[in-house]
Amino acid sequence: VHRLTHPAQAHAALDLADGRGIVARGLGRSYGDAAQNAGGQVLLTTGMRGVTQFDPATGRITAEAGISIDELTRRTLPAGWFVPVTAGTRWITLGGAIASDIHGKNHHRDGSFGAHVVSLELQTPTGERLTLTPDGTPDRFWATAGGMGLTGIIVEATIQMVPVETSWMRVDTERARDLEDVLDRMARGDDGYRYSVAWIDLLAHGGALGRSILTRGDHATRAEVPEGAAYMAQGAPGTRLAAPRLVPPALLNRHSVGAFNELWYRRAPRSESGKARPLESFFYPLDGVRGWNRLYGPRGLVQYQLVVPLGQEACLRRIVARLRDADAPACLGVLKRLGGRRGLMSFPLAGWTLAVDFPARSPDLGRLLDDVDELVAGVGGRVYLAKDARLRPELLESMYPGLSRWREIRAALDPERSMRSDLARRMSL
Amino acid sequence: VKDALGSVQSLLVLGGSSEIALATARALAAGRTRTVILAARRPDELAAAADALVQAGARNVERVEFDAGDLQEHEQFVDRVFDRDEDIDAVLVAFAVLGDQASMEKDARAARSLIETNFVGAVSVILPIVERLRAQGHGSLIVLSSVAAERPRRSNFVYGASKAGLDAFAQGLGDALAGTGVDVMVVRPGFVRTKLTAGLEPAPLSTTPDSVAEAIVDGLRRRAHTVWVPPALRWVMTIVRHLPRPLFRRLDF
Numbered sequence: 236v237h238r239l240t241h242p243a244q245a246h247a248a249l250d251l252a253d254g255r256g257i258v259a260r261g262l263g264r265s266y267g268d269a270a271q272n273a274g275g276q277v278l279l280t281t282g283m284r285g286v287t288q289f290d291p292a293t294g295r296i297t298a299e300a301g302i303s304i305d306e307l308t309r310r311t312l313p314a315g316w317f318v319p320v321t322a323g324t325r326w327i328t329l330g331g332a333i334a335s336d337i338h339g340k341n342h343h344r345d346g347s348f349g350a351h352v353v354s355l356e357l358q359t360p361t362g363e364r365l366t367l368t369p370d371g372t373p374d375r376f377w378a379t380a381g382g383m384g385l386t387g388i389i390v391e392a393t394i395q396m397v398p399v400e401t402s403w404m405r406v407d408t409e410r411a412r413d414l415e416d417v418l419d420r421m422a423r424g425d426d427g428y429r430y431s432v433a434w435i436d437l438l439a440h441g442g443a444l445g446r447s448i449l450t451r452g453d454h455a456t457r458a459e460v461p462e463g464a465a466y467m468a469q470g471a472p473g474t475r476l477a478a479p480r481l482v483p484p485a486l487l488n489r490h491s492v493g494a495f496n497e498l499w500y501r502r503a504p505r506s507e508s509g510k511a512r513p514l515e516s517f518f519y520p521l522d523g524v525r526g527w528n529r530l531y532g533p534r535g536l537v538q539y540q541l542v543v544p545l546g547q548e549a550c551l552r553r554i555v556a557r558l559r560d561a562d563a564p565a566c567l568g569v570l571k572r573l574g575g576r577r578g579l580m581s582f583p584l585a586g587w588t589l590a591v592d593f594p595a596r597s598p599d600l601g602r603l604l605d606d607v608d609e610l611v612a613g614v615g616g617r618v619y620l621a622k623d624a625r626l627r628p629e630l631l632e633s634m635y636p637g638l639s640r641w642r643e644i645r646a647a648l649d650p651e652r653s654m655r656s657d658l659a660r661r662m663s664l
Numbered sequence: 665v666k667d668a669l670g671s672v673q674s675l676l677v678l679g680g681s682s683e684i685a686l687a688t689a690r691a692l693a694a695g696r697t698r699t700v701i702l703a704a705r706r707p708d709e710l711a712a713a714a715d716a717l718v719q720a721g722a723r724n725v726e727r728v729e730f731d732a733g734d735l736q737e738h739e740q741f742v743d744r745v746f747d748r749d750e751d752i753d754a755v756l757v758a759f760a761v762l763g764d765q766a767s768m769e770k771d772a773r774a775a776r777s778l779i780e781t782n783f784v785g786a787v788s789v790i791l792p793i794v795e796r797l798r799a800q801g802h803g804s805l806i807v808l809s810s811v812a813a814e815r816p817r818r819s820n821f822v823y824g825a826s827k828a829g830l831d832a833f834a835q836g837l838g839d840a841l842a843g844t845g846v847d848v849m850v851v852r853p854g855f856v857r858t859k860l861t862a863g864l865e866p867a868p869l870s871t872t873p874d875s876v877a878e879a880i881v882d883g884l885r886r887r888a889h890t891v892w893v894p895p896a897l898r899w900v901m902t903i904v905r906h907l908p909r910p911l912f913r914r915l916d917f
Contacts, residue, residue: 268668537668595668
């Protein structure tokens with residue numbers, strides 16, 4: 236492991252790559268093995284987090300790749316700018332957001348993170364420092380955005396932030412009684428909101444299969460901020476809760492999660508509109524619980540995220556039913572509608588995405604997810620590589636039709652295959 | 665690379681003619697394992713076994729010559745096998761001879777030969793393998809021990825001694841490798857009904873190669889460092905190992 240503290244060091248650092256290769260690693264929040272490189276070199280980018288340029292008039296910011304979304308937001312929010320796309324945690328880096336071409340609750344409106352990158356600086360293993368832009372160098376740009384860090388080291392990027400009046404969200408919440416209901420509400424209403432996401436109960440039985448709490452909103456205007464509150468909250472809030480250090484290995488099981496889901500669903504308002512909520516509680520609820528992953532026990536969790544194209548709702552229904560009937564408890568389900576696809580290896584495509592957490596200890600989890608993979612691949616869907624830790628490599632080509640084109644571009648950028656990760660090895664990327 | 669659920673993509677088997685090893689390789693091939701390298705003294709005799717592995721789901725089955733007793737050759741053997749594009753995710757050390765207890769008690773040469781194969785040979789080949797696994801930064805070493813390693817019996821104590829040595833070596837090695845990405849799993853089956861034990865009276869709690877295979881696959885998933893087959897043996901042997909010798913001697917098994 237080596238640390239980068241300045242973009243200029245990336246060139247020399249790439250020489251460290253030996254037969255086992257090298258990969259950049261940011262804050263390490265990927266669920267899978269994308270930023271691991273067994274036996275090889277890992278370059279930590281988190282020491283390289285300066286802001287090179289920020290124009291408060293246009294909202295354009297140039298920053299080094301190791302900066303976190305948290306820090307980025309803190310620098311720009313007081314001037315009225317928010318990150319264009321954010322994941323469910325703010326503890327990820329700019330470089331990681333591009334390499335995974337992340338999506339957020341606004342994908343149906345605004346696309347993936349890569350769509351907001353004006354330009355990026357890529358240090359390639361051949362020693363070149365390239366400036367890539369979506370218009371000037373679309374092939375190499377879209378092989379790098381979503382390229383899982385395998386085209387080189389992203390050292391710096393310029394992104395266009397979005398203007399906000401306040402650090403508050405105006406949120407509508409509604410309950411959906413089953414899967415059909417939530418899909419219908421999202422299909423009809425999502426376009427009226429910038430952000431939309433549904434928490435879905437994957438353990439509910441019978442007619443309640445797929446019951447959900449749909450949360451949608453937009454940035455609040457000044458007029459919508461609660462009386463007496465500041466338009467722009469200063470600083471990010473601390474974490475209020477922390478998971479205990481020692482947790483019974485089987486704390487999260489079918490029964491405890493089922494009971495929690497019941498409470499959670501009942502607690503949610505049947506329908507509530509225009510509620511003001513702070514940004515971070517809307518975007519990053521889990522960041523409020525330090526070490527939440529410990530709840531899954533010593534073996535940890537496996538997260539699985541799939542997308543099936545629009546029109547394949549029947550397949551989604553089968554998947555939800557399969558998850559409910561499995562022994563492995565589907566703990567946290569998140570459903571969302573995605574817009575179109577962009578990067579060659581980017582995850583999003585126009586369709587329905589479902590993300591699910593499972594305790595890794597579940598004995599039949601491997602078979603369950605293998606079955607779901609087949610269903611997903613069968614309708615032209617795919618699973619998210621940034622979260623994957625167990626996909627059957629044979630399915631990759633059919634899930635990612637851009638793979639062969641991506642390989643060609645990668646071969647030009649990194650002919651020696653110096654950029655390597657466990658994900659790349661496992662998937663023969 | 666081993667995935668988050670303990671599936672391995674490539675497997676090296678030392679003792680490729682062992683029924684337990686082949687059952688394990690088939691069980692893994694039914695999962696994610698696509699490359700299997702069978703190393704045995706007479707690799708030509710393993711054509712049918714290789715076919716069965718392809719049937720089970722393997723894509724690439726190689727057969728290579730390996731003689732546990734030929735200690736001088738071990739390092740070169742390991743270099744040859746590991747010099748490939750693909751990592752080797754798991755190595756199963758399964759070779760062993762049972763020997764004839766009665767004659768070994770009188771014939772030091774026969775006893776020594778068994779120890780040399782089962783224990784010295786294993787140590788001699790495991791060490792260079794571990795070097796390669798460390799270099800690739802990951803890997804699972806699966807060592808086939810025996811319940812006989814836990815408490816030697818009158819009827820097979822030379823074999824038991826060789827396995828006890830190997831078992832102790834593997835346990836210590838596993839501790840030494842903690843944190844390197846390489847892990848060691850010690851498998852202690854009870855009496856397994858195979859060609860090795862044909863003609864012997866099965867002991868209580870006897871098992872089959874397929875059950876051992878299943879336990880190994882499950883052990884990889886759980887990242888276990890010790891696997892008993894059947895699992896109940898763990899508790900039985902906890903008691904048995906503390907039985908007074910005069911009583912243990914009289915037990916008929």
